[in-house]
Amino acid sequence: MAYDPAPKIYELGEDFYDPVQAANFPNTKLRYRDDKSAAAVGLDLSNTEWVEHFGRFKPLVDNLKEPLALCYHGHQFQHYNPDLGDGRGFLFAQLRGPDGRLMDLGTKGSGQTPWSRAGDGRLTLLGGVREVMATRYLEHLGVNTSKTFSLIETGEDLHRNDEPSPTRSAVMVRLSHSHIRFGTFQRQAFFNDTNNLEKLTDYCLRHYHSDAEGPDGLLRAAAVKSADMVASWMAAGFVHGVMNTDNMNITGESFDYGPYRFLPTLRSDYTAAYFDHNNLYAFAKQPEIMYWNLGQLAQSLSPICEDEKLLAALEDFAPAYRDSLRAHMFRRFAIEPKNAEDDIEFIMQTFRFLENSQCSWPQFWHDWQGGAGQLVRAKASPNSEFYTGEAFADWLTAYGQYEPAGKAPDGDVPVSLLYDEIGELWKPIDEQDDWAAFEDKLRTFQRA
Structure with missing residues (x-):
């Protein structure tokens, strides 16, 4: 695959982003690079070149001239927040994947932006390690997820309330199909800017859902893709933790792993975020929450589409979820x-x-x-x-008397990524800068 730059975000215009500068980190030490994904988008880089682009953020050839912090709103735990946006990340580049799809390279921990509010714009190294493991394990389990493209340690001491401090810092780059969120539409609807809503809808139809037509077609496509995503979470035993509308994207791709968990045992009320006091985003509620989030997207599209059409599009969610859950569960079996x-x-x-x-x-x-x-x-x-x-x-023993559709697991123990396991993998990194256990764990996660 040859490198194919495609900086299409400029089609939307300055109402959708703010040019920003990356932080000037005191150190850049490469900790993880996804060579498989890099090859898929035509980036054959030495480690030195890699750090220049994904630690110092030298622009890629013929790509975005400068990083762009994207603007959006969102419901956070179902309370509307108009003060969101990329607060510690930005869109760094856009390029074509091997199937011709438009792909984004976006950052996390790359410095402050106009949307940082009181935050320092940084990412802890532990947070980056957790995201690498989440994306690789979810890929292993057949979930449509962003890829953690790069993780570079940056040499700063960070203070956090939810982990021992000071702690090490990092900057991460993820590769995903789109960073256009439900909240991107919500922001334009909040300002009642129908021209921008139409522009955003056309952009998403052209680049992400070319087989759909009109705002209701876009909603239907997003509903079907989102139904498949949450069904794959349920089969994987994955709890997202923060299913806010600014964390849901228009292509139904799982991304942005802050507090997350994989089930040790099945409890319907199991939650991932310690601050989710009402269990709003509990494991069993994830399909319901996804439907609610899609309802907010529908409401955002209502200034440019008849309500009847949008409601009809939402009706596709339930059957799509049922069919996807069936497919993902039988794939796991x-x-x-x-x-x-x-x-x-x-x-x-x-x-x-x-x-x-x-x-x-x-x-x-x-x-x-x-x-x-x-x-x-x-x-x-x-x-x-x-x-x-x-x-x-x-x-169970009376069902499924068929030839297996997939291969049986390798080894004598299950492949897992439980909360305590992550702590054990982090301990040698934290105490001896020993990455062997982390790297060994990644090797247990099969890749398609």
Whole structure:
């Protein structure tokens, strides 16, 4: 793949972004680079060149002349906030992927912008490590996610309320299909700028959903993609933590991993953010919250589209979610589905069993990948005490008598990324600057 610059954001105009400068970091030490993704967008760079572009932010050839902090609003825990925008990041470049799609290179921790408010615009190294692991593990689990493209340690001591301080700093670059958020539309609707709403809609249809037409077509496409994304989270046992409308993008791609968790056991009320006191973004509520967020996008499009059309577009969410959940769950089991009615009941029984038994979520999926044909392996697992009784036999072991659609897991232990594991991986980095365990963990995450 040859490098193909495509700085299309300029089509939107200055109402959508602010030119900014990257911070001048005292040090730039490369800690992680995603060579697979770099090759996919035609960037063959030495480590020195890499740091120049993704630590010092020297512009890429024929790309954005300067970084652009994007402007948006959003609902944060369902309370509207008009004071948002890229507060510690910016859009650095746009380029074409191997399939011709427009791709963005955006930053996190790259310095203050007009939208930083009281923040320092920085990212902790631990935060960057957590995001690398989240994106790589979600990719392993089949979730449509941004790629953590680069992580560079920057030599500053940061103070944070939620982790031991001072702590090390970093700047991160992510590769994603789009950074246009639901909140980007909300901002233009807030100002009642119908011209900009139409311009933004046309931009998204042209570059991200070319097979759709009109604002309602854009909403329908976003609803279907978002339904697939949240369904893949549910099958992965992933809890996003902060499903605010400024964290949802128009292409249905998971991104921006602050507080997140993977289920140790299935609890419907399990949350990722310690400040989510009302469990608003709990695991089981994620489909409902996504639908609510799409409703806010619909409301933002209402100045340029009839309500009836937008409501009709929203109706596509529920069936799209059901179909996607079925596909993702059977992919995790690595067995072929039967029919929609039986399959959905099977999925509901699976969730009920996992919640009622409180058996290990990662171990369960390791044990039963390949379906009922894996009974011998499952009976030898640490979870085996749970795999007994008439109800269990009537449910899982009587279903899925098919040739596996995928391969069984490698090794004797499940691949997982639980909260305590991240702490154990961080400890040698923090104390001895030893990255071996982190790198070994990444190697357990398969890539397509």
